[in-house]
Amino acid sequence: MITLLSGGTGTPKLLQGMRGRAELCVVVNTGDDVEVSGLHVSPDLDSVVYTLSGIINEETWWGIRGDTFETHRALRRLGVRELLRLGDRDRATCLFRTLELRRGRRLSQVTSELCRRLGVEERVLPMTDGRVVTEILTPRGWVHFQEFWVGGRGREEVRGVRFRGSERAPPAPGVLRALRESDLVLIGPSNPVTSIGPILSLGGIREVLRGRRERVGVVSPILGRSPVSGPAGRLMRALGFEVSPAGVAEYYREVAGHFFLHSADGEFIPRLRELGMEVHRVNLWMRNLRERRRLAGKILEEMG
Numbered sequence: 511m512i513t514l515l516s517g518g519t520g521t522p523k524l525l526q527g528m529r530g531r532a533e534l535c536v537v538v539n540t541g542d543d544v545e546v547s548g549l550h551v552s553p554d555l556d557s558v559v560y561t562l563s564g565i566i567n568e569e570t571w572w573g574i575r576g577d578t579f580e581t582h583r584a585l586r587r588l589g590v591r592e593l594l595r596l597g598d599r600d601r602a603t604c605l606f607r608t609l610e611l612r613r614g615r616r617l618s619q620v621t622s623e624l625c626r627r628l629g630v631e632e633r634v635l636p637m638t639d640g641r642v643v644t645e646i647l648t649p650r651g652w653v654h655f656q657e658f659w660v661g662g663r664g665r666e667e668v669r670g671v672r673f674r675g676s677e678r679a680p681p682a683p684g685v686l687r688a689l690r691e692s693d694l695v696l697i698g699p700s701n702p703v704t705s706i707g708p709i710l711s712l713g714g715i716r717e718v719l720r721g722r723r724e725r726v727g728v729v730s731p732i733l734g735r736s737p738v739s740g741p742a743g744r745l746m747r748a749l750g751f752e753v754s755p756a757g758v759a760e761y762y763r764e765v766a767g768h769f770f771l772h773s774a775d776g777e778f779i780p781r782l783r784e785l786g787m788e789v790h791r792v793n794l795w796m797r798n799l800r801e802r803r804r805l806a807g808k809i810l811e812e813m814g
Contacts, residue, residue: 511535512810513692517705518542518554519571519739520731520796521698522561525632527802529562531810535633535688536562539700540617541644541673541708544656546594547585549604550611553594553656554705555621555636556603563628574599593661618682635688637709640679644704645672646745655704664741668748671703676711689718692725694813699731699738699794702761703745710765719765727768727813728787729805730755733794734775756781763787770794770809 511533514521518539528534539554553572560566560574567575577597585592596604603624610620616639625634644655647670648662658666689695700706710716719726735754737743743753751757755778759769769787771778772794782789790812796802 511688511692512694512696513537513688514696514698515539515700515706515709516554516558516698517700518557519700519705520729521700521705522557522566522571523796523802524696524698524729524806525558525561526799527796527804527806529632531806532693533632535635535692537635537637537685537688537709539705539708540636540638541642541704542655543643544593544654546592546596546604547590548608549596549601550608551594551596551604552607552617552621552636555634556600558634559621559624559628559630562625562630562632562634565628573597593656616682618684633684633688635685636682637685638679638712639682640675642676642679642708642711643674644708645674647671659741664744668744671707671745671749673708673711676708677713679712681712681715685712686714686718689715689722694810695719695722695726696809697726697728697762697766699729701731701737701740701742701745702751702758703742703749716765723765723767725813726766727770727790727809728758728762728766729770729809730758730772730775730794732758733772754778756785759785759787768813770812 513535516536516538536558538558543552557572565574567573577599579597581598607620617636618639645652646658648666746753751761755771755775759782763785769782770790773791779789792808
């Protein structure tokens with residue numbers, strides 16, 4: 511079994527390439543979860559589930575392919591501000607989750623049921639059933655990550671990042687066992703700070719990964735000195751990490767022993783090796799399914 515730690519953008523692309531090659535378990539960030547019009551929205555969980563069910567909108571890597579937005583537009587006409595633009599079918603998923611949570615079911619149970627109903631055979635686990643909120647410190651104070659990134663378009667100065675509630679939220683049932691028993695753990699090419707950071711902040715996860723460091727690999731989300739997408743660069747810089755594969759390796763040095771580096775980034779190899787990483791130089795572009803499957807095959811070949 512292979513367990514992947516995932517956010518909602520880069521890693522789902524890799525999941526497409528991994529499907530059918532091995533038994534998969536995906537531990538997904540929930541620090542970005544937010545309430546929209548009374549609904550519990552789990553953006554990263556839904557991107558992973560939609561990807562594995564074959565309905566993800568591959569133009570955005572969030573939401574459902576071909577979705578409509580009539581409800582969102584109607585609410586706007588009524589003067590309702592929605593932080594996230596939810597499609598109608600996507601909204602139905604969030605409504606189902608919200609109703610089930612109100613009935614007393616845990617997020618992990620609801621996610622398992624969603625996977626069953628959407629035909630997802632892979633195991634998808636939220637990082638926790640507890641409440642962890644990723645917050646960004648800006649000049650106006652602490653704000654929810656979605657308010658910073660979507661509401662404010664990431665324009666504000668970043669002075670800090672915290673995962674509020676992580677000290678009280680245990681990993682969801684099955685998470686630690688999956689990390690212990692997997693043949694390989696992959697930290698996907700998601701934002702290190704706000705997609706993977708919340709997962710690593712939970713009690714017991716770093717300890718398990720440190721004990722299995724030689725079977726943990728990182729797929730770099732940064733090519734050269736630029737993130738493939740999203741605010742990873744600004745957030746890493748704010749926390750004192752260089753925006754480069756070397757900075758990513760520094761961030762993960764305690765928990766991972768293998769690093770998948772883009773083929774054009776050989777200049778960073780000496781620094782990665784100084785951090786105790788075994789370096790695998792591969793083409794990390796995942797612009798289509800063929801490239802995603804090629805990368806997945808190369809990772810499995812390199813990690814044995």
